[in-house]
Amino acid sequence: GNSVTQMEGPVTLSEEAFLTINCTYTATGYPSLFWYVQYPGEGLQLLLKATKADDKGSNKGFEATYRKETTSFHLEKGSVQVSDSAVYFCALFTGGGNKLTFGTGTQLKVEL
């Protein structure tokens, strides 16, 4: 079956530090890949997506590249801000199941 594995958190960084959150997946077929962000007490917001190999999704300074050879979709940001503190979820979607499969989430804490 489909599965998503994320690095465990919390990840604690100083403001302006470089961020990487690792995500790898197992899927049948050719999934689309997503990063969602969840701020405290809120629902999930779509951050970025990529639908095929070598695509790069980007939004608000965050980037992730769909790497089929390593089945990965790592999230990166060059300079984090305190306002980026949230839980980040990696997810995949396959048309066969027509549903999102999520990782367990990685909490990011950014300190001044």
Added chain:
Amino acid sequence: EAGVVQSPRYKIIEKKQPVAFWCNPISGHNTLYWYRQNLGQGPELLIRYENEEAVDDSQLPKDRFSAERLKGVDSTLKIQPAELGDSAVYLCASSVSGETQYFGPGTRLLVL
């Protein structure tokens, strides 16, 4: 454009009591999802609707959970009777194509 609306935002009940959650999807989105998110975990699909038809309810505990989407717009998820293990965040999402899903703020349920 208005997002996915859910109510109530919070609910505290005693075990064995019934509870219901309501969701209004983004206008024009024919696909509606209910997810359950346990503490520290990613969301897991409970049921998916295409218009008014439940096309995937394989993960819905049918002995106590029920859902409906009359007229193919808003939807209600019910638990009767609630158990302690049902404490979670219940998320509603909607989409046009199925692939990119937009989430509501969720209902936080606490069963005492």
